[in-house]
Amino acid sequence: MRTLVPSRSARSAAAHSPPDCSRVSEVKVLIVGSRSIPSAFQERRTGSAASAPSLHSTGSEDPLADYVRATSSLVRAVTENRIGRVVFQSSVGAEKRHGVGEIDGLAHTETALDDMGVDVTHLRCGYFFTNLEFQLNALRAGTLQVILPLDHPMAWVAPRDIAEVAATRLLSPTWSGRCVQAVHGPTDLTWRQVAEILSAATGRQINVERIPDSAMRTQLHQAGMTDGLVEAVLGMSTGLRENFVPEQRRTIQTTTPTTLAAWAYDHLRHQIVDAS
Template sequence: MKKIVVTTPTGNIGSRVVQLLIQAGARPTLLVRDPGRLSETVRSACEIRQGDLSDQDFVIEATRGADALFWLIPTNYSAADPVADVLRLGTVAAAAVQSNQITRTVFLSSSGAEQRGNHLLGTLGLVEDLLNATGQNVVHLRPGYLFTNLFTVVEELRAGVLTTTTSLDHRAGWNDPRDIGEIAAARLLSDSWSGQQVQPIGGPADLSYREVAALVGEAIERPIQAVQISEDEHRQNLLGAGLPVPVAEALVELSRTIANIKPEELGRSYASTTPTSLGAWCYAHLRPLFK
């Protein structure tokens, strides 16, 4: 049986990866900080390794003998330097792949990683380079916005607005995390691909913020207005929510990076298009919050 190692198994994407691997008959190895967050059903069907992804010795030992690795870098909103934190965890992943000669790695990157630099999305691009340099087979999944990001703005939606620093007509792909998990699981189970690849994931359609607001409003049965705000307003909102200054600055820069993404340059294909529509997801997951 292949040894498939999965990080962030309790997250929206990682948990879907785990479920599909179990359903396919695999017994994945899960790297998890707190095994108590896993259900007993999952724990009984997997090998559990408790530890911190920033601990290189732990990760190298836990991935020894692995045939495939799913690596997702969790967002750390308490990090003193969230950008450096991403690069540090990427360095750990590359060290494990290199040390253990892991044949295939599925890395959750992001749309915008092509804008390499010292910012959250650009650093994901640098991690892609580190993984490519191992010489092993790697696919970098690059989704756009996640539907679940809308959970962070529920209070905004209650006030009837959806704010962004980007142009209201700027279009981007929006994705259900479950769909991303399905692509990741398929890649982990397959031995038919090789090389270093980039796979954009753009949801079923590229949407403007005006269209997103309309779809959300229809699902929750209240009018939602898309509103463009300045970077400074965005910064003050983040700080007002209690985020540390470095994190707030990193998220402001993230918004700036997103504004420079051009979906038409990323291309849309059968492979990059996922099935779940934003409207259907909002009806199932956001609508109950407004009842």
């Protein structure tokens, strides 16, 4: 079996896969949208593909157009190499299909894979713990600024846990057709709870405040983002803010073990404390 794995969390799965897996599988770490994807499968095998576009770039003029191009590349790779099973790393909110900023790009990829008729599992993932690493300066200053209600609970998940779910699906022979598997992390958290957890894990007092959309838009522009990317990033919050109910509810099957407290202590604490 060959697997196409073009994401940071999937790279983690490849790095931590059991040694015996190398006897039955070959892991390819590639970038979706790259011209190298089809050529990576010159020796055709019927296998599986795990895909997660990583297109977040301050230089992107049109992130959704980037997703369309990346999806075309992925579809071509699956078609030309007769890959019969795909595990796609998507996001909570993709079920809306439109109106959720950059997540609309993931929805486009979901739809394109569904139309291919291959066996496909979409992993609808919660908010990555690692997104906090984009706010290191704010964390060091002691205040996070967000545009979501501070008491609104949402799923938070460690990318490593997503990788393990993806690897399990890739290697499992028990599923077929179209499947949607949510990956929700251990528990839903509000931003107030997140601030409390980060304060305890890092030993620094971290507060959180809600700011207007316009203030966040200004911050993103000042960070060098293009107009298109600013709106795509904002949409990932504003599109899930009003009366959104995830299609996949939390169950024991969607719950993963790594807590934000443990992750923050292991991965975030030193980035905040050592820089002071």
